[in-house]
Amino acid sequence: MQTAAKLVLEPIFEADLDPAAYGDRPGRGGTDAIKAVHALLCRGFTDVVDADLSKYFDTIPHRELMRSVARRIVDRHVLRLIKLWLKAPVEERGDDGKRRMTGGKGSRYGTPQGGVISPLLANLYMYRFLKHWRRTGRSETYRAHVIAYADDFVILSRGQAAAALDWTRQVMTRLGLALNETKTAVRNARRERFDFLGYAFGPHHYRKDGHWYRRTERSTTTSTTGSAASWFGVTRCPRTAPTAPRAKRCSAHLGCSTSGVSIWDPRRVPCDEASRKAGCGQSARPV
Numbered sequence: 001m002q003t004a005a006k007l008v009l010e011p012i013f014e015a016d017l018d019p020a021a022y023g024d025r026p027g028r029g030g031t032d033a034i035k036a037v038h039a040l041l042c043r044g045f046t047d048v049v050d051a052d053l054s055k056y057f058d059t060i061p062h063r064e065l066m067r068s069v070a071r072r073i074v075d076r077h078v079l080r081l082i083k084l085w086l087k088a089p090v091e092e093r094g095d096d097g098k099r100r101m102t103g104g105k106g107s108r109y110g111t112p113q114g115g116v117i118s119p120l121l122a123n124l125y126m127y128r129f130l131k132h133w134r135r136t137g138r139s140e141t142y143r144a145h146v147i148a149y150a151d152d153f154v155i156l157s158r159g160q161a162a163a164a165l166d167w168t169r170q171v172m173t174r175l176g177l178a179l180n181e182t183k184t185a186v187r188n189a190r191r192e193r194f195d196f197l198g199y200a201f202g203p204h205h206y207r208k209d210g211h212w213y214r215r216t217e218r219s220t221t222t223s224t225t226g227s228a229a230s231w232f233g234v235t236r237c238p239r240t241a242p243t244a245p246r247a248k249r250c251s252a253h254l255g256c257s258t259s260g261v262s263i264w265d266p267r268r269v270p271c272d273e274a275s276r277k278a279g280c281g282q283s284a285r286p287v
Helices: 002-014 030-042 062-070 076-086 118-135 161-174 271-278
Strands: 047-052 090-093 099-102 144-149 152-157 185-188 194-196 199-205 212-218 233-236 253-256 261-264
Touching: 002 076, 002 118, 030 144, 030 152, 030 194, 030 199, 047 161, 047 194, 062 076, 062 118, 118 144, 118 161, 152 161, 152 194, 161 185
Parallel strands: none
Antiparallel strands: 047 152, 047 185, 090 099, 144 152, 194 199, 199 212, 212 233, 233 261, 253 261
């Protein structure tokens, strides 16, 4: 039933959702969000708010969420059905192996994780933050952009990350949400790394000649040699590329910016070259 409802409701809400949101939407995915972050870093938006919402799916207030749904859906039967899903009891097994019940008629917060309709509802409530960001002109005020994937988001700014974080904290409080202060931080992507969607962005040390460059890699790769079997990277093109021999030019990247940074696509690199870029003995596989 939730799948049937999603097939009908998703196109209605999809027309409203912010283009900066990439999670659980048709025709969009994590790779698109990663490329968007990389493009902004190349344009100089290197002051980053690495944000994390505390128990987002568990703390979405039902009353405010239903108001968001009712702005586009007027059929009372559909609204009642969604409300029933929000209050449906859920049986879970804790770390101690014991079963426990959550939700129920008295529940006032949260969307059941694992429910087919939950990602759509979560995106709809997150849209309130993104819409407020747009309408109040925060992109211009903080010289910044937001890239969101469900409850995971980053704000990439030019020198105004701290102010953007303060504003975000206030707005999330008004929405009944809270930032996870232990995981939320302001970072300078030119000097330190930050994680987003399982990838680490930031400066890396090139082992061969000792220079530094910016690269994006799976954050699950912890080896100091930077080895990774599945590799999606950012590397700096040589400044002498236009006059360099053809074999040494960046012939496999998706495009260079004026900063000389490019995204490498392992599918366009010969097997031995991809393995060298990945830093391991296996061919790099596309993400």
